[in-house]
Amino acid sequence: MKNGAQEGDPVLERFHFLVNAPALFNAVTTAAELRIFAFLSERSGARAEEIQVFCGLPPHQLRVLLQAVCATGLLDRREGIYHNSRVAEELLAADDEPDSWGHILTGWKEVYYPAFSHMTTALRAGTNTALAAHPGDEPTLYGRLAHNPPLEEVFHRAMTAFTLRSVDALIEQPVFDGVRHVLDVGGGDGSTSARLVARNPLLRSTVFDMPSVSRLASDAEAGTYPDRVSLMPGDIFTDPFPTGPDAVLFSHVLEIFDEDSILLLLSKAYAALPTGGRVMVYGYNVSDDETEGVFGARLGLYFNVLASGRGMAYPARDYERWLRKAGFEEVSTVSGLPYEHGLSVGVKP
Ligand SMILES: C[S@@+](CC[C@H](N)C(=O)[O-])C[C@H]1O[C@@H](n2cnc3c(N)ncnc32)[C@H](O)[C@@H]1O
Numbered sequence: 001m002k003n004g005a006q007e008g009d010p011v012l013e014r015f016h017f018l019v020n021a022p023a024l025f026n027a028v029t030t031a032a033e034l035r036i037f038a039f040l041s042e043r044s045g046a047r048a049e050e051i052q053v054f055c056g057l058p059p060h061q062l063r064v065l066l067q068a069v070c071a072t073g074l075l076d077r078r079e080g081i082y083h084n085s086r087v088a089e090e091l092l093a094a095d096d097e098p099d100s101w102g103h104i105l106t107g108w109k110e111v112y113y114p115a116f117s118h119m120t121t122a123l124r125a126g127t128n129t130a131l132a133a134h135p136g137d138e139p140t141l142y143g144r145l146a147h148n149p150p151l152e153e154v155f156h157r158a159m160t161a162f163t164l165r166s167v168d169a170l171i172e173q174p175v176f177d178g179v180r181h182v183l184d185v186g187g188g189d190g191s192t193s194a195r196l197v198a199r200n201p202l203l204r205s206t207v208f209d210m211p212s213v214s215r216l217a218s219d220a221e222a223g224t225y226p227d228r229v230s231l232m233p234g235d236i237f238t239d240p241f242p243t244g245p246d247a248v249l250f251s252h253v254l255e256i257f258d259e260d261s262i263l264l265l266l267s268k269a270y271a272a273l274p275t276g277g278r279v280m281v282y283g284y285n286v287s288d289d290e291t292e293g294v295f296g297a298r299l300g301l302y303f304n305v306l307a308s309g310r311g312m313a314y315p316a317r318d319y320e321r322w323l324r325k326a327g328f329e330e331v332s333t334v335s336g337l338p339y340e341h342g343l344s345v346g347v348k349p
Helices: 010-033 036-043 048-055 059-072 086-091 101-116 119-125 129-133 141-147 149-166 191-199 211-217 259-272 294-307 316-325
Strands: 075-078 081-084 181-185 204-209 229-233 247-251 278-284 329-337 341-347
Touching (some): 010 101, 081 086, 101 129, 141 211, 149 191, 149 211, 181 191, 278 316
Parallel strands (some): 247 278
Antiparallel strands (some): 278 341
8 A cells, every 4th residue: 555544544444435425325315215224124124035026126236236235334134134224224214204314315316416516616616506407597506496396395305304303402402491483584394493383382483485495384394383383485685584583593594605694694683683582593513623524514515516606514603703793692502413513592682
């Protein structure tokens, strides 16, 4: 081996894994789409011949696929019988549930990863050139998806699944104690709000998102709370924030934009809130020294190559600085939440 890189060096091992990861990602996604994890879960394991009858792949192609998924560790094979690993059982077996990782994999396959082949061009150009693959003239992916309802559904199913996997850390925070009415800005299909009102019986929520997205909310979990989750279709930049709520939540929203837009949204929140009202910024944070965070890395690249041409999973100290600049006090962050998440909070004096 040249240049001193040693077998056993964890960086070398990680390099070898990551250069093969795009193929393995697609193998796992294909296995999920063929419902192999669900089948193995129902049967508590199966032989290749049984999996072949179930999914219909030619035997040789199934052999290749099963070897790849076993190489990831998600499946194992003991005495010729394939089993789900514990992780596959927990993340992928219940594939008809709204929080299945299967939806996330399909969303990343259909939306994120085709765009990443444009990364060098987009980063050089300083804008989201991969957006050209999506019809429309809106400057962000969120606007353009309205022209492609099937893809918009895939996208929001993936986002909802991820939200449901990460929302518990948010709804358990004491910062919601005493809040009566939250404005959930960019609240998507209302899944976060539905979980919030389920957990806090005196709370109601207004979900503010684009009209095409608001339409998805009635069929999602939010539709089960028609009296306590209301929808406000509109544009969060050009339409005013309603007054009345005593808290404003930005969940996975501010990171899409640059500093000027973030300050504009925080100022709108400040203007709409009463004295003592709280603003909450929930989402991915890279580490303060900007060297750690694989979820944050993927997200920042996705924003810049495809979604908005700007933004990143900012470190918490950036949000704290912007909250103070917008006039909020008692600014603090709960960091280290699952999936590299943090919650930064401020209070209107
Ligand atoms: C990453 S998603 C977050 C959804 C939800 N808050 C969550 O945590 O799952 C960002 C949301 O912001 C919405 N959004 C982006 N730009 C918007 C705009 N200008 N007006 C209204 N909604 C917008 C998108 O439609 C999308 O639902």
